[in-house]
Amino acid sequence: MTRRQLTGWGRTMASYAEVLSPNSEEAIARALEAGPAIARGLGRSYGDPAQLSGGVVLTNRDLGGIGPIASDGSVTVGAGVSIDELLTLAIPQGWFVPVTPGTRQVTFGGAIAADVHGKNHHRDGSIGDHVTSMRIVTPIGAFDTSPSEHAELFWATIGGMGLTGVITSLTLRLIKIETDRVLVDTTRFANLDGVMAAMVEGDDRYRYSVAWVDCMTKGASMGRGILTRGDHARASDVSDAALVAPKGARLTIPVDAPSGLLNPLSIRLFNEAWFRYAPRSRQGEEQSIGSFFHPLDGVNDWNRLYGRRGFVQYQFAVADAYGDVVVRAIERLSSSGVPSFLAVLKRFGPANHGPLSFPMAGWTLALDLPVGPATLPTVLDDLDEMVLAAQGRVYLAKDARLRPDVLRSMYPRLGDFLAVKQQYDPHHRLTSDLARRLNLGGN
Amino acid sequence: MDNAFGQPQRVIVLGGTSDIARAITKKLVDARAHTVILAGRDVARLDQAAAEAREFGATTVATTALDAEDPASATATVARAFEAAGGSVDLVIIAVGLLGDQTADEVSPEATLRMMSVNFTWPVVALTEIRNRLLAQGSGRILVISSVGAIRVRRTAYLYGGAKAGLDRLCDGLADSLEGSGVSLQILRPGAVRTRMTEGLPEVPFTTGPNEVAEYVMTGLGGQQRVIWSPPLLKYVYFILRHLPKALWRKIMER
Numbered sequence: 107m108t109r110r111q112l113t114g115w116g117r118t119m120a121s122y123a124e125v126l127s128p129n130s131e132e133a134i135a136r137a138l139e140a141g142p143a144i145a146r147g148l149g150r151s152y153g154d155p156a157q158l159s160g161g162v163v164l165t166n167r168d169l170g171g172i173g174p175i176a177s178d179g180s181v182t183v184g185a186g187v188s189i190d191e192l193l194t195l196a197i198p199q200g201w202f203v204p205v206t207p208g209t210r211q212v213t214f215g216g217a218i219a220a221d222v223h224g225k226n227h228h229r230d231g232s233i234g235d236h237v238t239s240m241r242i243v244t245p246i247g248a249f250d251t252s253p254s255e256h257a258e259l260f261w262a263t264i265g266g267m268g269l270t271g272v273i274t275s276l277t278l279r280l281i282k283i284e285t286d287r288v289l290v291d292t293t294r295f296a297n298l299d300g301v302m303a304a305m306v307e308g309d310d311r312y313r314y315s316v317a318w319v320d321c322m323t324k325g326a327s328m329g330r331g332i333l334t335r336g337d338h339a340r341a342s343d344v345s346d347a348a349l350v351a352p353k354g355a356r357l358t359i360p361v362d363a364p365s366g367l368l369n370p371l372s373i374r375l376f377n378e379a380w381f382r383y384a385p386r387s388r389q390g391e392e393q394s395i396g397s398f399f400h401p402l403d404g405v406n407d408w409n410r411l412y413g414r415r416g417f418v419q420y421q422f423a424v425a426d427a428y429g430d431v432v433v434r435a436i437e438r439l440s441s442s443g444v445p446s447f448l449a450v451l452k453r454f455g456p457a458n459h460g461p462l463s464f465p466m467a468g469w470t471l472a473l474d475l476p477v478g479p480a481t482l483p484t485v486l487d488d489l490d491e492m493v494l495a496a497q498g499r500v501y502l503a504k505d506a507r508l509r510p511d512v513l514r515s516m517y518p519r520l521g522d523f524l525a526v527k528q529q530y531d532p533h534h535r536l537t538s539d540l541a542r543r544l545n546l547g548g549n
Numbered sequence: 550m551d552n553a554f555g556q557p558q559r560v561i562v563l564g565g566t567s568d569i570a571r572a573i574t575k576k577l578v579d580a581r582a583h584t585v586i587l588a589g590r591d592v593a594r595l596d597q598a599a600a601e602a603r604e605f606g607a608t609t610v611a612t613t614a615l616d617a618e619d620p621a622s623a624t625a626t627v628a629r630a631f632e633a634a635g636g637s638v639d640l641v642i643i644a645v646g647l648l649g650d651q652t653a654d655e656v657s658p659e660a661t662l663r664m665m666s667v668n669f670t671w672p673v674v675a676l677t678e679i680r681n682r683l684l685a686q687g688s689g690r691i692l693v694i695s696s697v698g699a700i701r702v703r704r705t706a707y708l709y710g711g712a713k714a715g716l717d718r719l720c721d722g723l724a725d726s727l728e729g730s731g732v733s734l735q736i737l738r739p740g741a742v743r744t745r746m747t748e749g750l751p752e753v754p755f756t757t758g759p760n761e762v763a764e765y766v767m768t769g770l771g772g773q774q775r776v777i778w779s780p781p782l783l784k785y786v787y788f789i790l791r792h793l794p795k796a797l798w799r800k801i802m803e804r
């Protein structure tokens with residue numbers, strides 16, 4: 107057991123905890139018996155869900171192991187296995203994960219606890235929709251769960267931010283790929299309306315779709331953006347079909363950048379360059395899996411670019427009928443002078459059964475915002491109000507500043523979640539800094 | 550818990566009736582604080598401050614008595630405040646202070662003792678208890694209200710300034726000792742503030758209102774700087790003042 111300072115990817119809210127790496131159900135059970143604890147993966151969530159000040163943090167990295175891949179794509183993995191590790195093994199055999207977030211450096215435990223989505227949510231749903239069973243150690247015992255066995259625990263754990271138990275292993279179904287390439291169509295749009303109209307009209311034709319939107323421009327080019335969509339290339343689509351897993355990062359940010367490096371001017375320049383660099387329109391471009399799905403993984407520790415104060419990510423979802431909230435949110439940011447890197451806009455398909463799962467049919471927008479501007483806290487509170495008024499919600503895996511009462515209104519099934527948590531964790535052994543901040547049980 | 554902007558949810562304010570403390574409390578409640586425990590001497594003003602906190606949206610507000618002239622009582626006062634908070638405390642503010650009346654106080658041993666008790670001894674005893682409790686919790690922050698007067702003690706307020714200087718310097722060491730513990734301490738050094746304490750006195754340069762101080766505190770709580778200056782420019786002004794030759798210093802300060 108070692109005492110360590112922990113933060114999320116945004117590097118705010120540092121707190122200290124005893125860190126333990128259990129490698130057996132017994133070790134996890136012992137830790138849960140002793141007192142407040144929470145699981146942690148690779149710390150890629152932005153805020154405070156994987157830390158617990160003054161408590162015990164159970165890293166999942168010793169819960170390893172990757173089983174054989176069955177002919178239907180089923181594979182059983184330890185909860186501490188990362189998507190990167192599985193892909194290294196699976197891609198050469200012609201398999202790919204059904205859902206991947208924008209980085210491969212997440213564990214399956216963390217991915218399920220956040221019920222992560224990828225660029226294909228509008229078509230394939232989130233990771234929880236592809237999990238067929240999970241082994242979960244709760245404070246009252248270990249359970250084999252699936253959509254038909256202890257289903258309420260299964261679904262509460264999907265998106266449950268580690269608060270219902272520690273997942274030790276799980277089985278999910280991979281998808282077949284013929285090559286390690288993606289065929290990508292790119293279109294540049296002069297403003298947000300253009301981007302959104304194109305997504306509504308054409309996303310269904312693509313497995314993967316995402317738009318990058320510039321939040322720093324005002325007026326007619328407000329929200330100009332680049333839409334990239336594609337699917338895995340078939341062997342017959344490319345001349346040199348191969349199945350090679352992506353390589354590690356080539357670059358590392360060695361030290362914290364000075365706070366203020368990312369200021370309105372530098373971010374505006376970056377966004378401008380990004381926009382200019384993109385082709386107006388290009389069809390069927392071959393991209394590697396790494397550069398299409400995980401462009402940021404090319405640089406290790408890029409979060410240090412935000413300096414010592416760190417940054418927050420604000421991601422919300424709203425139904426189609428409230429598409430105007432996307433527009434108004436970007437307007438609110440660009441008019442308040444709060445700098446934001448390119449925002450990511452995606453379309454979501456229907457929600458699943460997870461009471462705390464984030465995705466819901468409609469739009470989702472994610473914004474990276476450096477901590478520092480004095481107006482940022484209130485601007486984000488205003489965005490919460492807009493999202494709430496549209497019956498939308500904010501993503502817990504990214505959150506670092508929501509109000510507990512606002513969370514309650516955003517997740518109408520929070521009561522169901524807390525009832526399951528009470529059943530499997532009657533003495534509040536599982537809690538986290540996030541749970542304390544948002545009143546999700548535990549003290 | 551604190552959020553990414555350093556906005557706390559459970560707060561204890563010792564000396565919660567002062568104008569600066571009330572302005573800070575209002576802003577904290579407006580941000581994220583749902584629980585506010587106020588300790589103070591003047592019961593009527595304490596109730597006013599509590600009503601204010603509720604009005605701004607705090608859901609749990611409690612008050613408790615505080616007598617800074619009796620340093621031996623500090624431990625019990627802090628204990629009562631922590632119990633009333635009913636959960637882990639994110640921020641403790643020490644806003645206890647007495648400006649006094651220098652001309653009258655400097656000839657009176659009793660008044661001198663009072664000035665030291667209120668401005669130094671009581672806060673230090675309280676800090677020890679706070680430190681112990683936050684360390685046991687594994688997290689939490691402390692904000693101590695010092696004064697720019699602590700940087701170079703003036704002839705016209707040497708009892709107040711001297712006591713604050715002791716507190717300020719002691720807190721610097723205390724903050725160092727907390728490094729790596731999950732608990733941290735910040736020192737607020739406000740310049741002259743328009744408050745009840747200064748009513749009727751002539752206004753000096755860089756005087757601000759309590760709301761401006763609170764504004765700088767909110768920004769300061771969002772960062773990790775040890776010292777929060779209000780207004781921030783005073784950091785540079787006092788760097789110069791501190792190094793002025795004695796004669797010039799006296800001349801500037803004794804107007």
Ligand SMILES: Cc1cc2nc3c(=O)[nH]c(=O)nc-3n(C[C@H](O)[C@H](O)[C@H](O)COP(=O)(O)OP(=O)(O)OC[C@H]3O[C@@H](n4cnc5c(N)ncnc54)[C@H](O)[C@@H]3O)c2cc1C
Binds near residue numbers: 402
């Ligand atoms: C660059 C980048 C891009 C991203 N892109 C996306 C995206 O496109 N879509 C998306 O949905 N998310 C995205 N994310 C967020 C990320 O996918 C999630 O935060 C994910 O949960 C991180 O996994 P982790 O292993 O790092 O878990 P951590 O961040 O360490 O933990 C996250 C949660 O998982 C819980 N947990 C961890 N292990 C277990 C376990 N064994 N049992 C139970 N609970 C456990 C923790 O308690 C915590 O609540 C992105 C993050 C980054 C940094």
